Amino acid sequence: MIAxxxxxxxxxxxxxxGLLSSPKATIAAIICVVLITSAILAPLIxxxxxxxxxxxxxxxxxxxxxxxxxxxxxxxxxxxxQGRDMLSAMLYGLRTSLAVxxxxxxxxxxxxxxxxxxxxxxxxxxxxxxxxxxxxxxxxPTILVALMILVVFGQGVDKVILALVFVxxxxxxxxxxxxxxxxxxxEYAEAARCLGIPAWRIMGGHILPNCLPPLIVIAxxxxxxxxxxxxxxxxxxxxxxxxxPSLGLLIANGYQVMLAGLYWMSVYPGLLLLVLVFSVNIVxxxxxxxxxxxxxx
Amino acid sequence: xTDAQPxxxxxxxxxxxxxxxxxxxxxxxxxxxxxxPGTVHALDDVSLSIRRGEVVGxxxxxxxxxxxxxxxxxxxxxxxxxxxxxxxQDIAKLKGAEARAMRLAxxxxxxxxxxxxxxxxxxxxxxGEAPRLHGLVARGGVRNLVEGLMDQVGLxxxxxxxxxxxxxxxxxxxxxxxxxxxxxxDFLICDESIAALDVSIQAQVINLLVRLRQDLSLTLxxxxxxxxxxxxxxxxxxxxxxxxVVESAPTDRVFAAARHPYTQALLExxxxxxxxxxxxxxxxxxxxxxxxxxxxxxxxxxxPLAMDRCRVERPMLKQAGRDHAVACHLDGGFGRPKPxxxxxQSTLQAAESGLL
Ligand SMILES: Nc1ncnc2c1ncn2[C@@H]1O[C@H](COP(=O)(O)OP(=O)(O)O)[C@@H](O)[C@H]1O
Ligand code: SF4
Ligand SMILES: [Mg+2]
Numbered sequence: 001m002i003a004x005x006x007x008x009x010x011x012x013x014x015x016x017x018g019l020l021s022s023p024k025a026t027i028a029a030i031i032c033v034v035l036i037t038s039a040i041l042a043p044l045i046x047x048x049x050x051x052x053x054x055x056x057x058x059x060x061x062x063x064x065x066x067x068x069x070x071x072x073x074x075x076x077x078x079x080x081x082q083g084r085d086m087l088s089a090m091l092y093g094l095r096t097s098l099a100v101x102x103x104x105x106x107x108x109x110x111x112x113x114x115x116x117x118x119x120x121x122x123x124x125x126x127x128x129x130x131x132x133x134x135x136x137x138x139x140x141p142t143i144l145v146a147l148m149i150l151v152v153f154g155q156g157v158d159k160v161i162l163a164l165v166f167v168x169x170x171x172x173x174x175x176x177x178x179x180x181x182x183x184x185x186x187e188y189a190e191a192a193r194c195l196g197i198p199a200w201r202i203m204g205g206h207i208l209p210n211c212l213p214p215l216i217v218i219a220x221x222x223x224x225x226x227x228x229x230x231x232x233x234x235x236x237x238x239x240x241x242x243x244x245p246s247l248g249l250l251i252a253n254g255y256q257v258m259l260a261g262l263y264w265m266s267v268y269p270g271l272l273l274l275v276l277v278f279s280v281n282i283v284x285x286x287x288x289x290x291x292x293x294x295x296x297x
Numbered sequence: 298x299t300d301a302q303p304x305x306x307x308x309x310x311x312x313x314x315x316x317x318x319x320x321x322x323x324x325x326x327x328x329x330x331x332x333x334p335g336t337v338h339a340l341d342d343v344s345l346s347i348r349r350g351e352v353v354g355x356x357x358x359x360x361x362x363x364x365x366x367x368x369x370x371x372x373x374x375x376x377x378x379x380x381x382x383x384x385x386q387d388i389a390k391l392k393g394a395e396a397r398a399m400r401l402a403x404x405x406x407x408x409x410x411x412x413x414x415x416x417x418x419x420x421x422x423x424x425g426e427a428p429r430l431h432g433l434v435a436r437g438g439v440r441n442l443v444e445g446l447m448d449q450v451g452l453x454x455x456x457x458x459x460x461x462x463x464x465x466x467x468x469x470x471x472x473x474x475x476x477x478x479x480x481x482x483d484f485l486i487c488d489e490s491i492a493a494l495d496v497s498i499q500a501q502v503i504n505l506l507v508r509l510r511q512d513l514s515l516t517l518x519x520x521x522x523x524x525x526x527x528x529x530x531x532x533x534x535x536x537x538x539x540x541x542v543v544e545s546a547p548t549d550r551v552f553a554a555a556r557h558p559y560t561q562a563l564l565e566x567x568x569x570x571x572x573x574x575x576x577x578x579x580x581x582x583x584x585x586x587x588x589x590x591x592x593x594x595x596x597x598x599x600x601p602l603a604m605d606r607c608r609v610e611r612p613m614l615k616q617a618g619r620d621h622a623v624a625c626h627l628d629g630g631f632g633r634p635k636p637x638x639x640x641x642q643s644t645l646q647a648a649e650s651g652l653l
Contacts, residue, residue, distance in 0.1 A: 187413035191473070194371060195427035195480060196400045209417045 011212065011291075018290030025286035028279040035276055039095040046088035047073065051243075058083045062257075065264050078264040080250075081257065089250055090269050094276070096246040100157065101227035104164035108226075109219050111165060112172025117203045117211075119173065120180035130173065137170035142225075143232055150238050160239050164226045175218045179211040213291035220284035224277045231273055247273040302385055303346035304516055305370060305484065311378035312340040312365050335588035339365040341540035342379070344614070347484075352510065352517040354527025354548070356563070357537035358584050363520045366537070367486040370518065371403045401431065404477035408489035410469035414461040420447070420472055421457045428479045446475040451505060467498035471505065478509070486518045491526065503530055524563050528552065533620070536560045539587055539595040542614060544632070546621040556623040556632030559596050594626065602627060 019025045038045060048055045060069035060083035068074050069083075077086035119130040137145075149163040183189060184207060192202045231248030233239030235255075240246050245253070247269045254266025314337040339362040347353050355363050368374045370381055372388045380387045383399060391399050407413035414423055424446055425439040434442045444454035450471040461469055470490060477485060487506065491499040507530060510517055521527050527534055527548075534551040536544045536559065544557040555561050585591055585598060594612050597603040604626065612624045617631040625632035 187407040187409055188415040190373070191405065191407060191413055191476065192415075194373060194400070194403075194405050195476070196397055197427060197430060201430075206415050206418075210415070 015216075015287065015290060019283070019286055022286055025282055028282035028286075031275060031279040032283055035094060035272075035279070036098060038091055039098045042091040042095045046085075046091045047076075048085050048088045050084045050089040050092055056083050062262055064262075077268050080253065080265050086264060086268055089245065090247070090272055093245055093247040093250045093269060094272060096240065096244050097227050097230060097248070097273070097276070100160060100164070100230050100240070100246065101223050104161045104168065104226040104230070105219055105223035107161065108165045108168035108222060109172050109215065112169035112174075113176045113208070113211075113215065115169070116173035116176030117180050117208060120177045120184055121199065121203050121207065127177075131177070134170040134173050134177075137167065138174070140167075142167045142229055146229060146233060147236070147238060150233065155238065155241055157240060157244060160230055160233060163233070164229055167229070168222050168226060171222055172215070172218055175214050176211050179214050180207050183207045183210045217284055217288045217291055220280060220287055224280035224284065227273070227280070228277050247276075304349040304351075304384060305347040305518075306382040306385075307343055307345045307366070307370060307379065308382065309379035310340050310343045310366070310369055310376055310381060311338075312362075312369055312374060313338055313377045337587050338540050338590060339587060340369065340377075341590075343537075343540070343542055344379075345535055345542060345545070347516060347518060349483075349516055350514060352519060352530055352532050354531030354534040355518060355520045355537060356524050356527055356534060357522065359522050360584065360587060361537045362540040362587070363522075363537060364488050367405060367488050367518060367520055371405055371486055372400060373405075397431070401427075401480040402482050403484045403486065404480065404482040406470075406473055406477055406485060406487045406490040408492055410466045410473065410493055411461075413473050414469055414476075416461055419458050419460055420452075423461070423472060424476045424479050427476070431480065433480060442479065443475075446479055447472075449478070449509070450475045451501075465498075466494050467502060470494060470498075470502055474502075474505065474509070478513070482515070483513075484516045484518070486520065488520045489522065490519075492521065492523070499526070506530065536563070539585065539590050541595060541624065542622075543596065543625070544621075544623045545614070546618075546623075550618070550621055554634075556617050556621070556628075556634060557625050558600050558602055558627070558633055561633065562599075594624075602633065 019029050043049065050056065057069065057071050060071065060075070060079050061081055063069060063075050063079040063083075065076060065078040065086075066074065067078065069079070073085070075085050075087070077090070079085055080089060115130050115134075119127040145167045146163040149166055150159055153159045153162065180203075189202060189206060192206050197206075230239055230246060231251065234246050234248030235252040237252060240249060242249065250269035251266050251273065254262070254264075254269065258266045316335070316337075341362075343362070343366060345353075345366075355366065357363055365374065369376055372381065376389070380389065382388065383402075388396075388399050418426075421440065421443050425434075425443045428434045428442060429436070429439050440457070443457060447454045447457065452468060452471050452475070456464070461472065464472065473490075485506075490506075491502050494502060503526075506517065506519075509515060517530070519527055519530055524534070531548045534546065534548050535542055536551075536557065538559050544551070544555060544560045546555070551560065552564065555564055585595070591598050591608075593609045594600070594603070594607040597607040600607065606626050610626070612626045612630065614622045614624045615630045617623045623632040627633045
């Protein structure tokens with residue numbers, strides 16, 4: 001990191017170089033990019049719109065992978081119980097999973113970062129209060145807390161995001177506080193105070209930019225966590241509504257008929273989820289290595 | 298402004314630091330499982346005045362409270378006791394615009410040329426942010442102002458868009474000085490501002506400070522752990538030991554006729570030939586912890602002349618000549634008149650040749 005600073009390399013360049021220097025991380029990053037692009041382009045690249053009933057033919061229900069359907073279309077990954085193309089359903093499910101995971105992760109990042117910064121900068125009672133709450137949050141099993149919130153507030157995309165933000169902000173707060181404490185103690189922060197720069201501006205304009213490296217790492221890993229948590233909630237039938245099936249819900253739906261030999265309805269969405277969460281985590285781990293000055297060579 | 302009123306006046310300043318305890322620790326203390334955390338007496342009744350235009354050198358071993366005093370005078374720390382006045386006004390009582398004006402009028406030049414500059418900001422932003430924010434310069438004039446300041450501190454204005462890591466230690470220290478000057482202060486606190494630099498660079502930065510002091514009629518509090526460094530810049534030297542002022546005198550007088558045994562020991566420790574060979578820590582004995590300072594005169598465990606009285610009674614600062622104050626029980630409270638302590642080769646030679 002010091003070496004990179006001396007070379008005057010930007011953080012973006014450092015991340016790119018760090019990712020490319022590890023074959024595993026490079027593959028994971030490529031997979032992430034491909035998956036995110038397909039999710040965004042799902043309506044354009046999916047063979048059918050799986051939620052447009054006029055495009056679905058019930059006679060094509062439960063076809064195994066590679067079957068040619070009644071309509072003459074080849075279902076690469078088979079169809080589900082309603083005759084829906086699994087590949088299309090998965091692309092749309094991926095879209096939902098990613099949207100929910102990224103939205104929840106970013107919101108949790110905003111909330112957690114703000115609280116972590118304030119805790120570190122203000123210190124004292126405010127710090128103790130916020131950090132007690134963080135410890136409390138981190139002490140509970142994520143899924144249990146999320147389940148409780150959904151039981152209380154009911155289902156829906158917004159409620160799922162709320163639940164995920166609620167269980168994830170504390171990770172950001174803890175990480176940001178730790179770095180911000182170090183930065184706040186540095187002389188440049190004191191110089192800024194001495195120059196009469198307002199507290200919010202010192203926190204946001206001076207300290208926060210220096211907290212970005214750990215923040216990027218936590219954000220990546222927490223997005224993966226949010227996607228997995230949402231899938232779990234949906235699998236348990238308490239997450240997203242049936243009208244916007246995510247990968248978790250697809251797995252749940254297929255699971256019911258898995259023992260009847262119709263494995264593809266559940267296994268393919270499961271694999272996709274696994275590959276997604278795995279790739280994001282590998283990228284996150286690599287980012288941790290690149291951006292952590294203590295691990296840097 | 299009359300000469301009688303000092304520009305800066307610290308009166309009986311006390312600053313204690315208590316280590317923060319968390320809830321678990323407080324409970325443990327309540328049930329007797331943990332000890333009360335110690336209180337650090339960083340400043341123990343410090344009084345010091347600085348006249349307008351004066352350069353005061355503040356010297357003492359590391360941890361004796363020099364930085365804390367600097368922060369207190371700058372109004373950056375809530376005091377445990379005492380007051381700091383600027384032009385006769387208690388700075389803690391100022392509000393609104395007056396408080397801001399006072400805040401800007403005193404600036405600190407920090408020690409670490411690396412961590413005192415935000416690594417993610419360009420020189421333009423580092424120097425230009427405060428004057429722009431406080432409306433000291435018109436929107437379009439920031440670049441001009443920063444270029445002028447860079448020129449003034451000996452930096453090439455063409456480097457205005459560079460980041461701190463692209464500069465050398467001495468250049469970074471110049472950026473720190475320009476940043477402070479950008480808000481038009483009349484009082485600068487240099488807290489070990491050259492301690493982290495190469496010797497060759499140290500002289501350049503000191504010369505710059507001397508020049509700026511003249512050009513801008515600045516008042517300076519020059520903090521250093523090294524007596525030999527303050528000699529060339531200070532009008533007056535104040536020696537601190539464990540949170541207390543032990544001696545204060547015009548610079549020449551400190552070097553010629555110091556009266557406190559601690560000051561005399563420091564003078565003996567300045568190596569005559571190779572000035573950089575030794576550090577203060579070689580004054581006999583360890584510096585005691587400010588958490589648990591010795592009673593009476595703080596210096597008594599290390600003072601070869603300590604008397605019984607020194608162990609129980611605190612010596613107060615006493616005038617021992619014009620502009621010369623000392624806190625020592627010797628010689629009726631005027632300290633030891635001659636530096637005959639800790640005889641070294643040089644003092645012995647000096648004594649032989651009849652110089653002392
Ligand atoms: N913010 C703080 N919290 C607790 N103790 C402090 C703090 N700042 C300084 N101290 C303590 O106060 C004493 C004086 O410190 P300082 O003023 O930095 O000394 P110096 O600048 O002379 O080396 C030291 O013992 C130091 O540990
Ligand atoms: S008061 Fe006593 S112990 Fe302190 S310096 Fe003077 S002689 Fe030494
Ligand atoms: Mg210091």
